[in-house]
Structures are given as C-alpha cells and as structure tokens.
Amino acid sequence: MHMDKIVVSNDSDAVALLERFLNEDIDPSVVEFNGWPVYTLYLKGEKYHQSITPSLMRPLLELQKGLYKTAARVIYNDDNTNRLTDEQRGQFEYTLKVYEGSSDTNANLQDVFTGIAQSAIKKMNGKQIMIVLLAAGLLYTGHGAYEKYIDHLDKVDTNSTAVKNQEILAKSLKDQQDASLKQMQVLAAAVKQYPDVKRTQEEAQEVHFSVLKEARDADEVMVNGVPVTGAKARELTDEQRKKSEKAVFVEEFRVLAVDTTDASSTKVRVRNAKHEFWASFKDHTLDSKAINILQKHLVSRERVRLRIEGKRLGGKVQNASIIAVAPKQGEKGS
Known part of the structure; x- marks a missing residue:
C-alpha cells in the first residue's frame, strides 16, 4: 500500500510523528525533514555583536559531537564515532549561520538528519532509527525540551526582553505550555522504552548546560526560543556546582x-x-x-x-x- 509523504517541518510535527512511531508501524522511508530541526542561539551583550566568542565555540562543538554520536548510534548501533567515515563526517557536519547586526545564530540540521536517516535506513530497524532521530531533534532543538531542562534547574524568566524582541510568543502562553507538556510526555515515553534515546538526552543536556556556563557574561541568552538572563545563567550554573x-x-x-x-x-x-x-x-x-x-x-x-x-x-x-x-x-x- 502506497503511503503519502510525512513531512516534519516543526516541533509539533516531530512530536506527533514520534508518538505514532512509538505506537504504530510506519514506513520510515516516507518521512521527510523540511526545515527541521533547527538549533537557535540568541545572545545579547557587549561582546556579542555579530560574533561568537571562542568559549562559546566549545558547546557548539559539543553539539557537533552529539550529532556524530547520534549518527553512529543509528547507523552502526555503536556510540563510537570512529565508526563514521570521513565522507559521513562531512555529510553530517552542520553550518552555523550568524545574522547581521546581532549574535542571533541558527543551525539548520535538516540536511544532517536527512543524511543520517538515508545512511541508516538499510542497516537498522527503521522504526528505531526514526524514534532515535526524532527524539534527538527534539532534545537538541525543541523548545519544550529545553524549557523543561531550564525549569529543572530553576524557573525560566518569561519576562525577558529577548522574548519580546524575538516575538517567540506567537501563540498564547497556555497553548505553548500545552505543546511543551505534550513534547515532554512523548519524549519521556521514548526515553523509557529506548536506551539510545536516554543516552541522547544526557548528551543534549550536557550541551545545554555548557551553553549556559559559557554565556554567563551575556545580558541575555536564548536557546531554542527559551530566554534566560545572563544573571540567571550565572545563578543556575553556580547553584549546580554547589549541589554536586x-x-x-x-x-x-x-x-x-x-x-x-x-x-x-x-x-x-x-x-x-x-x-x-x-x-x-x-x-x-x-x-x-x-x-x-x-x-x-x-x-x-x-x-x-x-x-x-x-x-x-x-x-x-x-x-x-x-x-x-x-x-x-x-x-x-x-
């Protein structure tokens, strides 16, 4: 039976499809990534005018390493990224775009995830491939996943001017909260059922914490649409060190x-x-x-x-x- 293409172009599409894969048998070859996932990073401060500091490159490199681990995981069923060929590394490397006049950056990972899916589809259970990939996209770039991570550390400053400047609250706050809750419920189910998703979650959270730590001197930092002031970033990272x-x-x-x-x-x-x-x-x-x-x-x-x-x-x-x-x-x- 022929199935129409299933296009994933935003977090909501990814959450809905991930939930379907967890509960149904779907042909993974009909899935198409279109403009998703996208990792976004916005920084405001004296040092962050159309530039990225060397210290902030560290978490961005960790993001790349995380993507390589996801690729090795779904293609070779192995966390060892040495399994990837030079050609695959080049194919799965993301490009970071810095917008003129600010330190508003994004990395469109559509081609990376498409390449990983195409390389893996013949080597591993197709359902498991898509579950790990969809979960990875949400864990690294999803608004709800990052919001939950920050909330786990503390409360998000929803009055940040970065929110107003970026106009990320296109919907009502309640709609956004409902979407974030749904995202976390579906991800929690994936984490529970698939150890590879659990590992990916830990790696994504390490990247998120690293960004907070390195952006402590910014006036504001916003990752995947979730705003945190520089002061709050300092407070959260200092508090975590004290608690360890x-x-x-x-x-x-x-x-x-x-x-x-x-x-x-x-x-x-x-x-x-x-x-x-x-x-x-x-x-x-x-x-x-x-x-x-x-x-x-x-x-x-x-x-x-x-x-x-x-x-x-x-x-x-x-x-x-x-x-x-x-x-x-x-x-x-x-």
Missing part, C-alpha cells in the same frame, strides 16, 4: 562503548547496578594494558572492576574519570 558532591566508585562495571574521537582523551560508557554514564581518561593516565582490558570487556560484555571518580548531581554522575582498571585474576591486557 564527590562520587567515588570501586566496583564492577559493564563496558558499553569506547569513544576515541578526542585526540587527547578516551571516553568509556559504563554501567553498574544503579548508574549508566560516560567516564573519561587522559591517554597518558592509563597504560596500554588497562586500555586493552577495557576494549576486551567491551567485546566480551563481561564486567570489569574500575575505580572511577566524579561528581554526583541530581542522581546523575558527571565529570567522571577512570582512575584505575583492575584485571581479573589471570587476565592479561595484551
């Missing part, structure tokens, strides 16, 4: 993925009985034997005893570092 506590683990973990994208450090996705998170180590801090053991346990899926130190914030483990790898008796690293 040191976390030390000396126990067995399952190694889920190894990411060597960064030339100076390696990230390892690990899971114990209560937590799943990324932990990193500088390439010079662990010897080759320890690194080989991690690689072996990734393949064998057996648990390995690790010492990991990091921060615990709101039940999540962040900024984790692998300090030591303890081989099992008789196990060799080569």
